[in-house]
Amino acid sequence: MIITKQKDFDELLGMMDGQDSVFIVGCGECATICRTGGEKEVAEMSSKLTEKGKTVTGTAVINAPCLELDTRRVLRQNKVAVDKTEAILVLACGAGVQAVAEAVNCSVYPGCDSLFLGNVFRHQHFYEKCSTCGECVIGNYGGICPVTRCSKSLLNGPCGGSIKGMCEVDNKKECVWISIYDRMKKSNTIDRLSKVLPAKRHSAGTIPGRVINGA
Amino acid sequence: MGLREIFVQKDFVVTTEIPPPKGVNTASSLDIAKKILGRVDGINVTDNQRGIMRMCSLAFSHLLKEIGHNPIMQACTRDRNRLALQSDILGAGALGIENICVMTGDHPKLGDHPDAKPVFDLDSIQLIKVIKEMETGVCMSGKRLESSAKFFVGGVANPFFEPFELELIKIKKKIDAGAEFFQTQPFFDKESLEKFLEEVRGLNTKFLIGISPIKSIKMINFLNEKVLTKKIPENISKRVETAENQTEEGIRIAAEFIREIKGMVRSIHIMPIGIESYLPYLLNEAEL
Numbered sequence: 337m338i339i340t341k342q343k344d345f346d347e348l349l350g351m352m353d354g355q356d357s358v359f360i361v362g363c364g365e366c367a368t369i370c371r372t373g374g375e376k377e378v379a380e381m382s383s384k385l386t387e388k389g390k391t392v393t394g395t396a397v398i399n400a401p402c403l404e405l406d407t408r409r410v411l412r413q414n415k416v417a418v419d420k421t422e423a424i425l426v427l428a429c430g431a432g433v434q435a436v437a438e439a440v441n442c443s444v445y446p447g448c449d450s451l452f453l454g455n456v457f458r459h460q461h462f463y464e465k466c467s468t469c470g471e472c473v474i475g476n477y478g479g480i481c482p483v484t485r486c487s488k489s490l491l492n493g494p495c496g497g498s499i500k501g502m503c504e505v506d507n508k509k510e511c512v513w514i515s516i517y518d519r520m521k522k523s524n525t526i527d528r529l530s531k532v533l534p535a536k537r538h539s540a541g542t543i544p545g546r547v548i549n550g551a
Numbered sequence: 552m553g554l555r556e557i558f559v560q561k562d563f564v565v566t567t568e569i570p571p572p573k574g575v576n577t578a579s580s581l582d583i584a585k586k587i588l589g590r591v592d593g594i595n596v597t598d599n600q601r602g603i604m605r606m607c608s609l610a611f612s613h614l615l616k617e618i619g620h621n622p623i624m625q626a627c628t629r630d631r632n633r634l635a636l637q638s639d640i641l642g643a644g645a646l647g648i649e650n651i652c653v654m655t656g657d658h659p660k661l662g663d664h665p666d667a668k669p670v671f672d673l674d675s676i677q678l679i680k681v682i683k684e685m686e687t688g689v690c691m692s693g694k695r696l697e698s699s700a701k702f703f704v705g706g707v708a709n710p711f712f713e714p715f716e717l718e719l720i721k722i723k724k725k726i727d728a729g730a731e732f733f734q735t736q737p738f739f740d741k742e743s744l745e746k747f748l749e750e751v752r753g754l755n756t757k758f759l760i761g762i763s764p765i766k767s768i769k770m771i772n773f774l775n776e777k778v779l780t781k782k783i784p785e786n787i788s789k790r791v792e793t794a795e796n797q798t799e800e801g802i803r804i805a806a807e808f809i810r811e812i813k814g815m816v817r818s819i820h821i822m823p824i825g826i827e828s829y830l831p832y833l834l835n836e837a838e839l
Contacts, residue, residue: 490671
């Protein structure tokens with residue numbers, strides 16, 4: 337799922353400066369789990385904006401705003417409130433914000449910063465394990481992704497800079513190469529690490545910026 | 552004479568390193584280099600070491616060559632993608648810079664431009680391989696080069712990495728890729744060195760054993776905390792801490808260590824971080 341954090345409230349107010357009416361959209365999937373754009377957070381945001389003198393014309397938590405047809409349908413169902421608002425604040429990831437923006441004519445603002453594609457490690461603890469690089473190489477590394485989890489995305493072994501098993505960049509982050517080594521040792525496949533692996537084909541990274549037919 | 556020939560001809564090879572200036576005036580850096588002309592076999596020119604921006608290694612390597620030194624151009628993969636790295640390799644070839652020491656490089660977050668985009672398009676092993684392919688007249692895309700040069704390519708090794716088996720896998724991969732020499736992280740005691748030499752026995756390469764003269768007790772604390780996997784022995788810390796002149800004591804300790812290990816190894820690499828001006832004194836004390 338996409339991990340988000342809510343933007344600083346003053347930053348939100350700054351973006352909406354000069355616009356008095358706002359409609360708030362939330363997300364029933366990722367942002368609900370992250371507690372950044374579920375029912376509760378949308379209601380809280382509505383109260384805070386009202387306190388600051390904004391008129392909240394309505395709210396809607398869309399199941400998954402990134403499903404664009406659903407988003408259009410929900411906004412149509414809220415047509416009266418949407419038509420009279422100057423701005424829509426979307427408490428979801430950047431994909432959700434854009435789905436809303438493309439369905440309406442008024443100003444649309446992000447209420448969250450999108451951080452990464454993450455696993456839920458445990459309640460409210462998220463772990464980035466995949467960076468959607470377009471060409472999965474995990475098979476070479478015992479099921480662990482160095483592209484995402486090595487701070488330097490190295491493909492042929494550790495940089496040697498780790499201190500007591502922790503990454504030189506972040507002493508709270510284990511050197512992923514030690515995890516890869518441990519796993520491959522256990523599965524008796526450590527000899528596979530001896531092969532010099534080629535550079536990543538960055539052209540495989542999909543940032544298409546257009547509709548891709550996945551069928 | 553390139554480092555490859557020096558290794559063939561000399562019994563004991565000594566290299567050191569001088570960082571390029573953080574500015575355009577090279578006089579004081581070159582002045583240090585001039586004072587050790589004829590006394591070292593190569594000078595490593597660091598490439599934005601620890602992610603701190605300085606003059607490029609290529610330009611300063613060229614200036615060292617002009618005054619008669621044998622530069623070892625560092626090339627780290629942190630700041631340049633495959634196009635820029637290969638461009639610099641061609642530039643080095645054109646300027647007659649033969650020795651290249653390849654490394655990944657410290658992450659920009661540790662340096663003076665922490666907001667820089669980390670590149671790491673290639674890793675050190677891939678770059679070593681690319682340079683060896685360029686020697687044959689082909690660039691990384693498979694396109695032919697109009698002309699090419701021969702290089703003496705090496706890398707770095709961390710003898711204190713744990714698990715060492717993983718470091719050894721990487722050292723062997725660098726050799727497979729074409730590395731002909733290694734500069735190691737600094738050693739401070741003979742026992743660790745003996746252990747390392749035993750572990751790498753039989754590998755077809757040359758290890759320039761790292762020697763790092765200590766500037767001060769502050770430096771020891773920094774290295775222990777932020778850089779080294781294995782702490783500097785207590786007796787060294789004590790000697791430096793209680794010395795009247797900590798830097799001179801650090802130099803003497805390094806010199807004693809060099810004399811102690813001279814019979815055990817064939818080559819050393821002196822890293823006088825921040826105290827390059829003491830190099831002549833160190834070479835004298837170490838009887839080099």
